[in-house]
Amino acid sequence: MVRDASPLVFADRDEAGRLLGNEVARRLGHDHSRPLVLALPRGGVPVAVRVAARIGGDLDIVLARKIGAPGRPEFGVGAIAEDGPPVFDEGSLAYLGITADDLADVVNAERSELARRVRRYREGRPAPQVIGRTVILVDDGLATGVTARAALRWLRGQSPRRTVLAAPVCAPQAAQSIAADADTVICLSAPPSFRAVGQWYEDFRQLTDEDVAMAMRGFAHT
Template sequence: MSTFDDRTDAGERLANDLERRGLEADIVLGIPRGALPVARPVADALEADLDVVVARKLGAPENPELALGAVASDGTVWYNDGLVDRVGASAGYLEDVREAEAENARQKADRYRETPGLAPLEGKRVVVVDDGVATGATARACLRQVRAAGAGSVVLAVPVGSPRSVEELEGDADDVVALETPADFRAVGQYYRDFGQVTDEDAIAYLER
């Protein structure tokens, strides 16, 4: 079942694919923490700067692991309207969790960057990288933040993803590149032999290389 040895292996394969496509980028944005080992080889191959874009999932009432959507560090939000309706989350609940998670995302971004907020993206060719796409909630919020920051072009690049989520994300990017979109996709981690946790310290080290 495993497709990639670890995140670095996945990043190197992703970088090779993007090079073959002739993709050019000014900046690569990894979604912390797990995307940084993937994004580093991509940034190196494309001779682009590496930085971060941060979003947090919006958990459902009584089930925080169930993502009703996601919010980026600037407050840009995406809701899974069908799921919100199914669980009956109130407007008040959604606003409270959006505010809390937006603040958490801002604090997380500030841990990774010397200056607050998102890197300047006006007119730039941006590649957003994650280690995989399951629901696509955080990726979608990140893509929307990058768009709102005035990026000239936005590409999402991932080693593996749910076919449905990858297809849906095409509406939020100029292109979506996924090396693998298995029909029996269940979770990102099943396609890695080593999918251990990436610490903040490790993730920051990839930015500093």
């Protein structure tokens, strides 16, 4: 699952994507089908561009949004992906003493933001067709794993042949817990001292919608 448990610090998402692409290519081995690489925007897009280029795959996105705790939006207690149901971290809900019903307004707000991003990022294109394909879901890092879990469960409902979750750096517990939702989990590094994804990048600047759109257009014309 994890190639190297020793800490790695990446210069930026571009470097992380190149290194991750090499490992994904090695792990796919003799899978001769043309894989579909799906990025989790925003941060997963530049990483996925490099992975798709390395393995000769198609590139698209899968939309997912974190569901933040009331009054603490940075603390993810769940996530939703595309038109799928919300996925919650039951341990986090219990810790905070709340239920899924308490988050109905947050879920509705995140669905509205998902719809906006679908329009912005896909620019009229339909959702990717994953039936019968090897699908590699890529993000720039895995903290709690709840957003990737929501995306993977949505993908499962689309009948892929194989699902791979790939990220340059993962919290050890997140990498372990998400293993049940993907056929293969690839993390280059799972440092015990993990606190946040940005801790493992020298350049972890915030990406914009235009950054995502430009990266997707650029890959389409390579």
